[in-house]
Amino acid sequence: MHTATSALGLTPHHAGGFTLTTAPAHGPGSTHERTYDAVVLALDTAGLKALLDASPHVGDPSWRARIAGLQQAPPFLVSRYWLDSPVHPARPGFLGTAGYGPLDNISVLDRFEGQAVRWAARTGGSVVELHAYATDPHTDRSALQQRLRAELARLYPETATANVLDQRHEWRNDCPLFAPGSYPDRPTITTAHPRLVLAGDLVRTDAPVALMERAATSGFQAANALLGTWHVRGHPLLTVPAQGRTACLRLFARALSPALTSHPDRSRPARTGTDRHASPTPAQT
Numbered sequence: 683m684h685t686a687t688s689a690l691g692l693t694p695h696h697a698g699g700f701t702l703t704t705a706p707a708h709g710p711g712s713t714h715e716r717t718y719d720a721v722v723l724a725l726d727t728a729g730l731k732a733l734l735d736a737s738p739h740v741g742d743p744s745w746r747a748r749i750a751g752l753q754q755a756p757p758f759l760v761s762r763y764w765l766d767s768p769v770h771p772a773r774p775g776f777l778g779t780a781g782y783g784p785l786d787n788i789s790v791l792d793r794f795e796g797q798a799v800r801w802a803a804r805t806g807g808s809v810v811e812l813h814a815y816a817t818d819p820h821t822d823r824s825a826l827q828q829r830l831r832a833e834l835a836r837l838y839p840e841t842a843t844a845n846v847l848d849q850r851h852e853w854r855n856d857c858p859l860f861a862p863g864s865y866p867d868r869p870t871i872t873t874a875h876p877r878l879v880l881a882g883d884l885v886r887t888d889a890p891v892a893l894m895e896r897a898a899t900s901g902f903q904a905a906n907a908l909l910g911t912w913h914v915r916g917h918p919l920l921t922v923p924a925q926g927r928t929a930c931l932r933l934f935a936r937a938l939s940p941a942l943t944s945h946p947d948r949s950r951p952a953r954t955g956t957d958r959h960a961s962p963t964p965a966q967t
C-alpha cells in the first residue's frame with residue numbers, strides 16, 4: 683500500500699496488464715512506474731478526469747467522453763467549533779435543518795465521536811459541526827461561515843454566549859454532481875477492458891445505495907468483477923428488494939401508476955452483481 687501517493691498516468695499493455703505512474707502527493711519527489719494485472723479506479727470526479735486526461739490510451743472515445751462529462755457539485759463548507767460550554771442535553775446528536783439560510787445540518791460531535799467525547803468530558807465544553815452544501819461558488823466565504831454560526835445560535839440559543847476556543851473551516855468541492863437526466867451517462871463499474879473497473883460514489887450501480895454505501899458497495903462489485911476474470915468467486919452482496927414482494931400487488935400498483943411500468947429496473951432481482959447490463963432508472967442517483 684502506498685499512501686500519500688498520486689496516480690499520474692495509466693497505460694494499458696497490448697499483452698495485458700497496466701503501467702501505473704505515481705508520485706508523492708505532497709512535496710518534491712520522483713515518479714515511479716509499476717506494472718499491475720488489474721486496476722480499480724476509485725477516485726473522485728476531478729481526480730478521475732485528470733488521470734484519464736493524462737492516460738490517452740485508456741478506454742474508448744465514447745467512454746472517455748462520458749467521464750469527461752462528469753461534474754462536481756458546487757462547493758460545500760464544513761465548520762467545526764470547540765465551545766467552552768455544553769449544548770443543551772436535549773439537543774440531538776444530528777439535526778437536519780431547513781429554513782435556516784445556508785445551514786443544512788448540525789452535529790454535536792461530543793455525543794458520538796470518541797475524540798470529541800473525551801475532549802468535552804475533560805473540559806466541560808462541546809464540539810459542534812455545521813454543514814452547508816451546494817453553496818454559491820462566488821459567495822463571500824467568511825460571511826457564509828459567520829452566517830452558519832449565527833444560525834446555530836438561532837437554533838441552539840445556549841451557544842450564542844459560548845466562547846469559541848477553536849474553529850476549523852473546510853471548503854471543498856469534491857462531491858459528484860448527479861444532475862437530472864445524467865444517470866444514463868454515468869460510468870458503470872465495468873468497462874470495455876475486463877481488468878479495468880471503477881468504484882466510488884460517482885459510479886452507476888444497480889443497487890439502491892448512495893454516498894459512502896455506494897462507494898463501499900461498488901468497491902465490492904469492482905473486486906468481484908475482477909475476480910471473475912480469474913474465474914474466482916467474489917463476495918456475495920445482498921440488498922433490499924428492488925420490487926414489491928407480492929406479484930398481484932405489483933400488478934395492482936402498476937395499473938394504478940402507469941409511470942412505474944416505464945422503469946425497467948422495477949423487475950430486477952434484489953441480488954446485486956456488476957452492472958454491466960444495468961438499465962437506467964431516472965429516479966436513481
Ligand SMILES: Cc1cc2nc3c(=O)[nH]c(=O)nc-3n(C[C@H](O)[C@H](O)[C@H](O)COP(=O)(O)OP(=O)(O)OC[C@H]3O[C@@H](n4cnc5c(N)ncnc54)[C@H](O)[C@@H]3O)c2cc1C
Pocket residue numbers: 687688689690724725726728729730733758760813856857881882883884892893894895897
Ligand atoms: C460534508 C460531507 C458529509 C458527508 N456525510 C455523509 C454521511 O453522513 N453519510 C454518507 O454515507 N456519506 C456522507 N458523505 C459522502 C461521502 O463522504 C462520500 O460519498 C464518499 O466519501 C465517497 O467515497 P469515494 O471513495 O467515492 O470518494 P472520495 O471519498 O472522494 O475518495 C476519492 C479519493 O481519491 C483520491 N484521489 C483523487 N485523485 C487521485 C489521484 N490522482 N491519485 C491518488 N488518489 C487520488 C482523493 O484524494 C480521495 O481521497 C458526506 C460528504 C461530505 C462532503
